[in-house]
Amino acid sequence: MTMIDEGVRETDELLAEAEASILFTAKRPPVVMERGKGMYVWDTDGNRYLDFIGGWAVTCLGHSPDVLKDALERQASQLVNVSPAFYNKPMIELASLLTKISGFDRVFFGSSGAEANESAIKLARKYGAIRKGGAYEIITATNSFHGRTLAMMSATGKAQWQQLFAPKLPGFLHVPLNDWEAMSQAIGPGTCAVMLEPVQGEGGVHAVDADYLAQLRKKCDDEGILLIFDEIQTGIGRTGTMFAFEHFGIRPDILTLAKGIGGGFPLSAMLTKEELNLFEPGDQGGTYTGQPLAMAAGLAVVGEVIRLNLPEYAAVQGDYLISGLRSMQTKYKLEHIRGKGLLLAFDLPEPKGAELVADCMKEGLLIDSPSPRTIRLMPALNVSKAHIDEMLGIFGRVMDRLWG
Incomplete structure (x- = not known):
C-alpha cells in the first residue's frame, strides 16, 4: 500500500469517526485539515490550500507563526x-x-x-x-x-x-x-x-x-x-x-x-x-x-x-488585491468590489457562491461566501503579492469554468 493510499484510508476513517461523534452544526467538506504554515494549510491526504479565509479573519500572522x-x-x-x-x-x-x-x-x-x-x-x-x-x-x-x-x-x-x-x-x-x-x-x-x-x-x-x-x-x-x-x-x-x-x-x-x-x-x-x-x-x-x-x-x-507595521502593510496589499479584482471585473461581471485593508468582498453576477467556494477548494484555494452572491476575502495580514497573484490565478480559472 502506498503512502497516498494510507493517507486516504486515514482520512476515510477520521471522517467516519467525525460523522459518528461530532454534533452536526455545519456542512463541512469531506476533508480533514492537519497542519498549516504561513498562508497554506494541508489536509490528511497531503493536499495544499492557499488560505484566503484565515479562520474568519483570525490567523492574522498566518498559520503556526x-x-x-x-x-x-x-x-x-x-x-x-x-x-x-x-x-x-x-x-x-x-x-x-x-x-x-x-x-x-x-x-x-x-x-x-x-x-x-x-x-x-x-x-x-x-x-x-x-x-x-x-x-x-x-x-x-x-x-x-x-x-x-x-x-x-x-x-x-x-x-x-x-x-x-x-x-x-x-x-x-x-x-x-x-x-x-x-x-x-x-x-x-x-x-x-x-x-x-x-x-x-x-x-x-x-x-x-x-x-x-x-x-x-x-x-x-x-x-x-x-x-x-x-x-x-x-x-x-x-x-x-x-x-x-x-x-x-x-x-x-x-x-x-x-x-x-x-x-x-x-x-x-x-x-x-x-x-x-x-x-x-x-x-x-x-x-x-x-x-x-x-x-x-x-x-x-x-x-x-x-x-511589522502590519496595519499599513495590509492597506497596501488590500489595494493590490482590489486592483487585481477590478482587472477581472468586466470579464466576470463582478459587482461592488469593496472593503478596507484585507477585509474585502465582491458580488457575483449569479447566486453561485457555494459552488464557487467548492470549486476553488478543489483547485487549492479557500475563500468564503457569507451569502449566495457574495465572496469575502480575509487573508493573513502578512500576505504577499505573490500569494495574491496565486489567488487571482486560481480564481480566474474557476470563474472561466463557471461563467466562461
Whole structure:
C-alpha cells in the first residue's frame, strides 16, 4: 500500500469517526485539515490550500507563526492557568499594551467575540441602570452579526435568526445601517447604547458612512447614550489601521476585540474608558478571564503586528488585491468590489457562491461566501503579492469554468 493510499484510508476513517461523534452544526467538506504554515494549510491526504479565509479573519500572522508558538511554549513552561481571582504577569502586560495603543483605560479579557460583546452589553446596561434611570435598550443594525450566545443572537440583525431559539432576550432594536432617520426614531428614553460594526463582516463587508457615524456620535453625546463598536473582525490591523474606528475619526465608548488579537488562539477583549469602570465584584467574570496562555498569545501577536507595521502593510496589499479584482471585473461581471485593508468582498453576477467556494477548494484555494452572491476575502495580514497573484490565478480559472 502506498503512502497516498494510507493517507486516504486515514482520512476515510477520521471522517467516519467525525460523522459518528461530532454534533452536526455545519456542512463541512469531506476533508480533514492537519497542519498549516504561513498562508497554506494541508489536509490528511497531503493536499495544499492557499488560505484566503484565515479562520474568519483570525490567523492574522498566518498559520503556526513562530512568534506565537514560541510565546506559548515559554508560558506553558511557567504557568498555564491560575484562578482569575489573581493577577498574572502577561495579563498585566497585555492590558497595558492594549490601553496604550487604543487610547482606552480599562480592559476585560474573554475567550470569544461573543463573550466580549456580552461584556459590552452588560456594562452598557449597568450604565443605564445607575446613570440613565434604568434604561436598558440597545440599538443594533440590520444585517449585523455579534455572536452566537442567546443574548448576542438577539443583538444580531440577521433576519433568519429572528425566530430561532425563541423567545429572544428583550431590549434589542434593529435599524437599517446608515439610515439616520430610522436610527434617530429608534433612540428614546429607554436607550442606553448603540452597538455597531464599523464594517459589517459576516453581513457582507458593508461599512458605516462617515457622516452617519459623526451624527450618531453627536447624538449619543447629547443624549448620554453609549456608543459601542464591535471590532471583533475589524480590529488589530484588519482594515488597514490598528482599529477600524481610526478611519472615521470617531472613538466609541466601548470597543470589543477578538479574532486577530490571538492570531488563532482563543482570546477576546472589551476596552472602555475610566468613567465606565462600573462593575462591582460578582457582576462580571469567567473561569478563563486573563488566562495566562491566552495573555501570552495576545501579547506576542499584537506585539508582532506592531513591530511589522502590519496595519499599513495590509492597506497596501488590500489595494493590490482590489486592483487585481477590478482587472477581472468586466470579464466576470463582478459587482461592488469593496472593503478596507484585507477585509474585502465582491458580488457575483449569479447566486453561485457555494459552488464557487467548492470549486476553488478543489483547485487549492479557500475563500468564503457569507451569502449566495457574495465572496469575502480575509487573508493573513502578512500576505504577499505573490500569494495574491496565486489567488487571482486560481480564481480566474474557476470563474472561466463557471461563467466562461
